[in-house]
Amino acid sequence: MPVAMIAYLVIAFFALALLASAIRVFREYERGVMFTLGRFTGVRGPGLILMLPYIQQMVRVDLRVIVLDVPSQDVISRDNVSVKVNAVLYFRVVDPDKSVIQVANFMQATSQLAQTTLRSVLGKHSLDEMLGERDKLNRDIQEILDSQTDAWGIKVTNVEIKQVDISESMIRAIAKQAEAERVRRAKIINAEGEQQAAQKLVEAAEIMGGAPASMQLRYLGALHDIASDRTNTIVLPLPTGLMEALSGMRKPKA
Template sequence: MELLIFAAILIVFVAFILIQGILIVRQSETMVIERWGRYHRTLSPGINLIIPFMDQARPIMMLSYRGSQPFISNEKRIDLREAVLDFPQQPVVTADNVSIGVNGVLYFQIIDPKRAVYETENLVLSVQTLAQTTLRSVLGKMELDEMLSNREKINAELQGIMDEAGDKWGVKVNRVEVKDIDIPSEIQSSMNQQMSAERDRRAAIARAEGEKRSEILKAEGDRDAAIARAQGEQQAAILAAEGQKQAAILHAEGEARAIENITSSLGANAKPQDAVRFLISMNYIETLPNIAKNGERVFLPIESAALVGSVGGIKELLNPSVVAAGTQQN
């Protein structure tokens, strides 16, 4: 009977030892195991065997928030997934002495559980404190306008600093973002006025550019029109001159043929000057009626009487056919 009791106790003890020695680690989790208080190994996901009482899981201190209240807990299972840390708002004085409130969000992931356990007492608190001090340091070197317009630059600089510092703790900082910037009301009012003035300035510049472009186009149109008019007038003058030239040539050719005809009709003793005087006299006689129309009295120069008198002498030398030919040519 005593032997059965002892056997039962031994079986229960062995079962208890086996149960205590089997650890199931879920995916994306791990555990740091110490043997007799010293680091032994890091468990991988799945079934793991340990020696009870000799091997113990080393807990990690984690800071979390329940609402707005911080809560510190000791966790034996280390979560390897990306975690989000939304640290509260803190005051920052910019390079141009503007007091603002800034809060941000940080995304980090534990990549070395051993260093995360042994290199810092409270991993999340250390990361949060480093993020806050780094944020104040980076933003304190910038002016407010630069801070508001260069958030991507700020995020990249914060991530670089945090990733380098977190490497010692076995933490990978994936990204850091400035979430909210609380600006004092008087500064916000001044910024609104500045933005309004800037919009008015841009609108004035746009109007001026439009008017300038309109004037340029108008001037170019006037210039092209003036060039076109000048070219048209030049072409018209050229054509008119060409017409006058052709008319003068034809008139001169007609006069030359008339002189030749009259000279040939007078015979071998005729002179070309007599034919020219005859044609001038005939033109003068034809013009007299038009001169008389311009007034009641007509004054003729002395030379005209002699010219008319010479016409009779020339006519006697010419036969009627020659006179008719000279008249038709004129």
């Protein structure tokens, strides 16, 4: 009797172990790629999944968005400037069967592809474009990665260049270039102001030339402005014609 009971207990234990190995529970964001005797037989999940032990195998795949940090890459720009660039990649699995069957390790494959694509795309642009056109570069890298990883069942949702590191000498050169650009703009603005002022003076001279009395009024207005400050000394220039007229008045009549 004890031997038979032990045998029943052993059989019950193996039956429970077999049943436990046949049950799988998948969360809402998980899928299971099923293989029966080595052949692909479909994608299961989410929920409770039953499988035949030792006959069927299942690979668990996560469908959530994965954040991949692309390591810093040494890039030589189109204008021969050496920079270090790192980025972050957002992607997710859309076809679980392809991510398991078509590529051995989709995480490692995507990481290596992102590094080579980052160097290739940025090497075609100048340093100014890297610093000022990041949105365009992000879109270009995303489109290339998305098209190449489509065969692996992966959708690249976003690529962001985090930081562009340049040498200290290049930083000083960029600062000098920015300063020279500001000086150039200041000179242009000053020249444009002088041009506009000269044009307005010509127009004013033409108007005053048509009305000689306006010159006298302008002259009196200038004197009034100077007289408001008592610390100034007023010098009144006398026209040559007025001096001649006064001299004529002083001469005795014959």
